[in-house]
Amino acid sequence: MTTTDLNSIRPTPILLDCDPGHDDAIALVMAHRSKAIDLLGVTVTCGNAEPEKTVSNTLRILEFIGAQDVPVAAGCVRPLARPLVLGTADGPSGLEGSPYLPQATKTVEPMHAVDFIAKTLREQTEPLRIVATGPLCNLGLFVLKYPELLSKIKDITWMGGVFWRKSEYITPTEFNAFCDPEALKIVLDSGVPITMVGLDVTMKVLVEEPQYREFEKIDTELGRVVLDWLKFYEKLHRNSMGVGGALHDPLALALIIDPTLVKTRPAHIGVDLTGTYTFGATVADYWNERGLPPNAQVCEEVDSDRFFDLLYSLLRD
DSSP states (O other): HHHHHHHTTEEEEEEEOOOOOHHHHHHHHHHHHOEEEEEEEEEOOOOOOOOHHHHHHHHHHHHTTTTTTTTEOOOOOOOOOSOOOOOOOSOOTTSSSSSTSSOOOOOOSOOHHHHHHOOOOOOOSSSSSEEEOOOOHHHHHHHHOOOGGGHHHHEEEEEESSSSSSSSSSSSHHHHHHHHHHHHHHHHHHOOOOEOHHHHHTSSEEEHHHHHHHHHHHOSSSHHHHHOOOHHHHHHHHHHSSSOOOOOOHHHHHHHHHHGEEEEEEEEEEEOOOOOTTTOEEEETTTTTTTOOOEEEEEEEEOHHHHHHHHHHHOOO
């Protein structure tokens, strides 16, 4: 599918649930700039930083990219059943390396993110797609509070989980799953179709020297900001795993624009809520040993070159 083909498609309305975060920030940029997406709103949760920081980061990013008209709703301040454990890749503010971002003039919606999701779903004539790039605190709470609206969700594309590859957190867990595994289980058990964009594919979209050379060619204010984000974001990956920054959240967002970037496999996914060494692990039953129907599509392969071509084009346009 070419960029021209993508631009001719009727925009897909989505809600983006996130916890910015450098890679969340790039996903926000992509959602706003893609002609294939109609960003109806952004809901924010805790995760990469405390909620007041992730909300502030979201507002500043939207201000910078000229998306002040996109509603933002603040959500859960902690996981549903346990204390908040913060991510470590993005620094104390959750978005280090961004001193030049403006202070936001817009404010958040006067309602909790869960109620904003419900309001938005009720206003739609067709089921709505949701992209989630952080812990699933908001969506887990939504399932509990508004079960009558689940049919209004077409599907959820979630960046999370790991099945075969080394984790960026504690193998075999992935941070978004580890942060709020109870919320993840609630969403997986909800019956809403979910695509899991986990580390099996996101650790294959790495920003290494060839990618840096392409980003450096994008000589615009936005291109320079994204490059600075990537340079800071790389530090943890390079120091702990010896690789460049993985664009976890941008890949999840990219699947709304072009789902052919990945190949998926259905499975029933369980979540370990009690394990001493595997707490928060996502466990795929590919062979139906548990006798339960699939509750997710698991991404297993990705065309990383086409993903980066899409990202470069969105930043250049």
